[in-house]
Amino acid sequence: MAGNITFTMIKPDAVAAGNIGGILNMITEAGFTIKALKMTRLSRDIAGKFYEIHKERPFYEELVEFMSSGPIVAAVLEKENAVEDFRTLIGATNPADAAPGTIRARYAKNVGENAVHGADSDENAAREGSFHFSQYEMF
Ligand code: DAT
Ligand code: MG
Numbered sequence: 001m002a003g004n005i006t007f008t009m010i011k012p013d014a015v016a017a018g019n020i021g022g023i024l025n026m027i028t029e030a031g032f033t034i035k036a037l038k039m040t041r042l043s044r045d046i047a048g049k050f051y052e053i054h055k056e057r058p059f060y061e062e063l064v065e066f067m068s069s070g071p072i073v074a075a076v077l078e079k080e081n082a083v084e085d086f087r088t089l090i091g092a093t094n095p096a097d098a099a100p101g102t103i104r105a106r107y108a109k110n111v112g113e114n115a116v117h118g119a120d121s122d123e124n125a126a127r128e129g130s131f132h133f134s135q136y137e138m139f
Pocket of ligand 2: 118119120
């Protein structure tokens, strides 16, 4: 059965462009409840560890560089069928392919600077949530 928790980050491009409020509004309007939330900045080491799963991919260095280039907003979200519904809400990785009305269609700049992260499985959502938040920061 699909779980009810997912994990997201508002990426440095969207924070810098002043889109934290717009994106959080789209998330809550879509029926997600915020269980944990913080603004922070990832070091290169932490960003590299977070994206370790992509270590062999050609864009890994670029991704780590970008994700540590400025502040981000991390959040744990709750909704029925959270992981899949959130992937639908954010749209395709490349905003050129993202469906109209999705967060990436509205806010992403390009395939690398694409406004938001969304966990891709229940297992990764749990791993990523506890990577960023202690049990005392989740409500
Ligand atoms: P998603 O974020 O949609 O789950 P992913 O897991 O395949 O996509 O990749 C993680 C991030 O890496 C993605 O949000 C942006 C970056 N990325 C992916 N493909 C890329 C590419 N071809 N060039 C540059 N960055 C890329
Ligand atoms: Mg992914």
